[in-house]
Amino acid sequence: MMGALFVPFLHVAATPAAPLKIVATLPILKEFTEQVGREHVEVRTLITGLESEHSYSPKPSDLKALGEARLLLEIGLGLEVWVGGLVKNASNPALRVVTTSEGVGLIRDHAPNAASAGNPHIWLDPENAKVMVRHIADALIAADPAHKDAYLTNLADYLRRLDQVQTNLLERVASLQDRRIVTHHPAWPYFARRFGFQIEGDIIQQMGMEPSSAHLAEIAKRIKSRKIKVIVSEPQFNQKVVQALADETGARIVVLSPLPGTVKGTETYLALLSSNVTKLVAALQ
Ligand SMILES: [Zn+2]
CATH class of the missing domain: 3.40.50.1980 (Nitrogenase molybdenum iron protein domain)
Incomplete structure (x- = not known):
């Protein structure tokens, strides 16, 4: 019971x-x-x-x-x-x-x-x-x-x-022929490895140090001889150096951000990823 x-x-x-x-x-x-x-x-x-x-x-x-x-x-x-x-x-x-x-x-x-x-x-x-x-x-x-x-x-x-x-985003990158870029500071190797971009040089190699004129001349030479079309700049850094490099080489500047919220349309992480890939694909096509 x-x-x-x-x-x-x-x-x-x-x-x-x-x-x-x-x-x-x-x-x-x-x-x-x-x-x-x-x-x-x-x-x-x-x-x-x-x-x-x-x-x-x-x-x-x-x-x-x-x-x-x-x-x-x-x-x-x-x-x-x-x-x-x-x-x-x-x-x-x-x-x-x-x-x-x-x-x-x-x-x-x-x-x-x-x-x-x-x-x-x-x-x-x-x-x-x-x-x-x-x-x-x-x-x-x-x-x-x-x-x-x-x-x-x-x-x-x-x-x-x-x-x-x-x-x-991987689908968007898939058809891209030329994937070569020069970047502002070394923020992009993981991004490049995932999405198949090829970094040919960095303007700033060490944080807190302005690039030497010898290094800038070397980067300019590389951009011209390899016909690299895109320089990735970042909003947090001095734009003068990048502009001078673009003027000298004819390469296009694309402003990408490593952090969300610093460039319009990148308020979230996912928006940042999409914005960075979309801008690069548009510039490299
Ligand atoms: Zn950084």
Whole structure:
């Protein structure tokens, strides 16, 4: 005979939890985190889209935000050299630093500084973005296991959208004959590797250094002798050098951005990818 079972049920107080406080070094990491975390996260970014990804001017409010955050998301690879000191000064034992470049297949073409193991501009390849987004999802789940299902659903959703855009863009590039470009600074090797562009030289080889006249002369010579049609410029850098190079060689300037939000029509990561590929294809055709 079945007796009525009464199991006392422990109700955990169902007050809506405050969103998880997170600090990201770059806007791109903020965007990835918001895609996975949505209403469960509150993300602040240290570098804004209007600066270069290499420059950071600390604000007192940044230190306060780090003192209250559970996660700090960085690219790593020596891009954010200033982050170590900031974390130390925040002295927040609950803060976990998440390095989103872990496991990415690195291109070791240049090192911005001695701490660098490879080129840090990994996010410009959507396959690397997928690795980064997965790291972020893992970190969110570890810090806030109560919303694991939501994080996993949002992750799957965003990975699917990344896939769609990548497939569309690869189709757009497929028929391109001449894929050669000269770039402003070495931000583009992952992007070029994914979409099949060929980088023939960089105007700025080391961050924070103006190119020497000897290097500029060499780049100009290369553009002319190889009949390279396109120079990729970036809004964060001095345009005079690029304009002079274009005037001398007859190559066309295309302004692309490594970060969302600095050029019109690039407000999201996916829009940035589409804009960069579309502009390059148009210029190279
Ligand atoms: Zn850069």
